[in-house]
Amino acid sequence: MIVVASHRYAGRQIALPTRHGKQRVLARPLWHGLGLELRHAATVDTDTFGSFSGEISRPADALNTCRLKAEAGMRALALDLGIASEGAFGPHPAVPLLPVGREWMVFVDQRDHLVISEQLLCRTTNFSSCRASDPAAITGWLKQVGFPSHALMVRAHEPSAPTAPWLAKGVQDLIELADLMAAAAHRSPLGQAWLETDMRAHCNPTRRASIRQLAFQLVRRVASACPACGAPGWGVVSRVPGLPCSSCGLGTELIRFEQLGCVACDHTQLRPRRDGLISADPSQCPYCNP
Ligand SMILES: [Zn+2]
Ligand SMILES: [Zn+2]
Structure with a gap:
């Protein structure tokens, strides 16, 4: 992968709107990876772009919501670079009993009209819910979700009103939790x-670790230049299935190639899987193992 001369962004400032302490997670990756100085756009109310706790829905899909947030931060600080992130949590698409997180992060370069994004599927998450009358009944669950280093939200269990308002969020104290549950x-x-x-990031160290990992991933992508036009942001745009079966050679549903693409021009490239796998086990083959 070609690396963009680091001076492209070095010494410039980038706006981050957040109400949840993400500036403490993103400052280092942006500084070390790109020489960018993070500026916290503290006046932007990011909750107006949607909240986890369900009161406000997103104005657009996650990536576009991220871009809108980044642009709000740029406007607030009159900067031409912005970054924002967004997360969602729910059951795993293939294994519904397994909770999974998705994180998106978008880097906007208004001067050069570039929007560069990365996303992450997080199998490590404490995302969970439970109902009980007091904390003593759920000591196992509290341990599992990492309470009290990871905060909780509390409301009355009303099956007819699953979006009733929260009594409290950000709860990290056992006595307070007992009172709220009562x-x-x-x-x-x-x-x-x-x-x-x-x-929310400031309430959840596990999520902060995911956001940090994604920040480094995005910084690497911003630092990767398109081999055709030199624009930053060269990286994987899609994954192509069809890995051949090792027994009969028929294409399976497993990934065969990664397609790399540019955010500024139409150039793309196919590359083989990075784990080096060049054929699929016949157990994965629709012909050998229908
Ligand atoms: Zn086969
Ligand atoms: Zn290009």
Whole structure:
């Protein structure tokens, strides 16, 4: 991979809008990887672009929401570079019992009209919910979700009103949790509190680690130049299935190539899988193992 001369962004400033402490996660990767100075766009209310706790829905899909947030930060600080991130949590698409996180991060270069993004599927997440009347009944769950280093949100368990307002978010104290659960249980027709992990970055060290990992991934991509036009942001744009079966040679659904692409021109390249796998086990083949 060709690396862009580091002076392209070195010494410039980049805006990050966040209400959740992400500046403490992103400053180092941007500085070490690109020589960029992070400026915190503290006046932008990022919750107006959607919140995890469900009160406000996103104005667009995750990547476009990210771009809109980055642009709001750039406007607030009158800068031509911006960055923003976005996360979502839910069941794994293929294994519904397994919780999974998705993180998106977008780098916007307004001067050169470039939008560069990366995303991450996070198998390590504490995303979970539970219902109970008091903390003593859920000691195992509290341990599993990393309480109290990872915060919780509490509301009454009301099956008829699953989006009822939260009594509290960012709860990291056991005595406070017990009081809130008692209050929530009192309001609940079933006498139970509904608890959910608070996924906001400042409340969730596991999520901060994912955001940090994605930041380094995005910085590497920004530092990679298109071999045709030299623009930054060269990287994987899609994955092409069809890895041949080792027994019959028929294409399987497994990934055969990664397609690399540019954000500024139409140049693309195919490259083989990075793990070196050149054929699929016949157990994965629709012909050998229908
Ligand atoms: Zn086969
Ligand atoms: Zn190009």
